[in-house]
Amino acid sequence: MISVIMGGLYNICMGLLEGRRRKKKKKRNVAEAIEALKAMNVRTEATGADYREQSLTIHGLICAKCAREFEPKDRHLLTVHHKDGNHRNNPKDGSNWENLCVDCHEDEHSRGLLGDYLSGDKG
Ligand SMILES: [Zn+2]
Ligand SMILES: [Zn+2]
Numbered sequence: 001m002i003s004v005i006m007g008g009l010y011n012i013c014m015g016l017l018e019g020r021r022r023k024k025k026k027k028r029n030v031a032e033a034i035e036a037l038k039a040m041n042v043r044t045e046a047t048g049a050d051y052r053e054q055s056l057t058i059h060g061l062i063c064a065k066c067a068r069e070f071e072p073k074d075r076h077l078l079t080v081h082h083k084d085g086n087h088r089n090n091p092k093d094g095s096n097w098e099n100l101c102v103d104c105h106e107d108e109h110s111r112g113l114l115g116d117y118l119s120g121d122k123g
Helices: 002-018 020-046 051-059 072-077 102-109 115-119
Strands: 078-082 097-101
Touching (some): 051 078, 078 102
16 A cells, blocks of 8 residues: 555656646556556466366266266366367367376376376376
8 A cells, every 4th residue: 555655646746747637647557557457367367277177067076987986075086187188278168178087097198198298287
């Protein structure tokens, strides 16, 4: 809040020195900066790794490979595998996702093609 007060004092000084038009312009720039910050926050939330929950909802709490079923309390044991290996490919219909238990997921990635895939985050 101190920066706001300082900004206000700055605006008053600028207003005295350069007239009202200058002061108004400065205020609008601050408002734009705040809007830009808000937009950034929204974007961060929207791009969070919420595809995991989406995939569990679409495909259910069951491993697509060994058909092992999980209780909601054990949902963390299921991981979301990207069929094409591309973490950024997250279609809303879940067509690129596969719910795999940790064992099957590791097995899936130990087959060479996607071997280096787990060196990043699990997907
Ligand atoms: Zn499995
Ligand atoms: Zn995977």
